[in-house]
Amino acid sequence: MSERGPIEYWLSDMDGVLVHEGRPVPGAEEFVDRLAASGKPFLILTNNSIYTRRDLSARLAALGLRVPAESIWTSALATARFLADQRPQGSAYVIGEAGLTTALHENDFVLTDIDPDYVVLGETRTYSFSQITRAIRLIEGGARFVATNPDPIGPSPEGSLPACGAVAAMITRATKVEPYFVGKPNPLMMRTALNRVGGHSESTAMIGDRMDTDIVAGVEAGLETILVLTGVTREDEVGRFPFRPSRVAASIADLIDLI
Numbered sequence: 001m002s003e004r005g006p007i008e009y010w011l012s013d014m015d016g017v018l019v020h021e022g023r024p025v026p027g028a029e030e031f032v033d034r035l036a037a038s039g040k041p042f043l044i045l046t047n048n049s050i051y052t053r054r055d056l057s058a059r060l061a062a063l064g065l066r067v068p069a070e071s072i073w074t075s076a077l078a079t080a081r082f083l084a085d086q087r088p089q090g091s092a093y094v095i096g097e098a099g100l101t102t103a104l105h106e107n108d109f110v111l112t113d114i115d116p117d118y119v120v121l122g123e124t125r126t127y128s129f130s131q132i133t134r135a136i137r138l139i140e141g142g143a144r145f146v147a148t149n150p151d152p153i154g155p156s157p158e159g160s161l162p163a164c165g166a167v168a169a170m171i172t173r174a175t176k177v178e179p180y181f182v183g184k185p186n187p188l189m190m191r192t193a194l195n196r197v198g199g200h201s202e203s204t205a206m207i208g209d210r211m212d213t214d215i216v217a218g219v220e221a222g223l224e225t226i227l228v229l230t231g232v233t234r235e236d237e238v239g240r241f242p243f244r245p246s247r248v249a250a251s252i253a254d255l256i257d258l259i
Contacts, residue, residue, distance in 0.1 A: 004224055004246075007258060009199030010035060010042035011190070011223070014056075016209030016231020017252055018044065024063045025230050027253025032065050034259045041197035042071060047149035047183040047213065049076035049122035049164070050097045073193050075148040075183030076100040076122060080107040081192060082182050083146065087117050093138050095131050095167075096122030100148065113138070121147040121171070121179065123154070123164050132171065139175045149183030151213070184213040190221035207255065209233060211241045219243050228252055 018028040035042050044067055053072035060067045080103035083090060091110040094101055100122040101111060119135045139145050152165040168179050183189050194204060201222035208214020209231025218225035227245040229235055238248060249255055
């Protein structure tokens with residue numbers, strides 16, 4: 001790998017890096033506290049669009065991880081920012097929860113099922129067949145199709161759950177319209193995150209647990225990439241990908257001394 005300068009800005013995935021199956025990963029608390037004490041700008045990124053960043057900050061605090069709301073960046077926030085840039089004060093029919101609807105409202109979008117500019121698909125605990133049917137008909141009528149992230153499944157203590165990417169595939173099969181996915185691995189989310197921290201790609205690191213989202217997004221954005229092995233991607237799977245991370249670490253605990 002080419003020589004890079006010291007890491008001055010940090011981006012990190014949340015699930016699989018800082019928390020796993022509802023519990024903090026050992027070392028995550030010290031890592032977050034060390035970041036805060038260093039004064040180095042950082043953002044916690046997540047493709048989860050269910051919660052607002054205030055909600056996520058509170059949920060992390062309950063696990064002992066002190067992350068201020070302003071240091072969290074979700075696919076819902078990135079999607080709302082993207083749509084506001086594309087069509088200011090537009091309208092959308094939304095399948096999702098408070099994280100997505102709040103972000104769109106804060107960006108002056110009207111939420112409606114009457115001739116919307118967009119159908120916006122996010123994560124929800126209970127995908128409704130009637131909502132999916134309405135989305136299909138609106139897309140057939142000309143609404144543009146945007147989704148917060150392409151993840152086909154999400155984790156739960158009981159096992160995998162169908163997620164945004166899986167439901168998007170169903171809508172695409174019905175309409176023959178592909179969505180534009182805003183969240184990881186779209187480099188757009190990396191660029192908006194970089195803009196948020198005021199960082200430069202040459203001095204920014206992205207920590208993730210998935211080669212196919214976190215790491216490829218960081219690679220395409222020109223960041224230093226660090227794969228931790230506490231989430232989805234196993235060590236023996238890394239070599240199967242045509243790209244590779246800058247570093248591989250057993251867990252976030254091994255990165256504390258880099259701050």
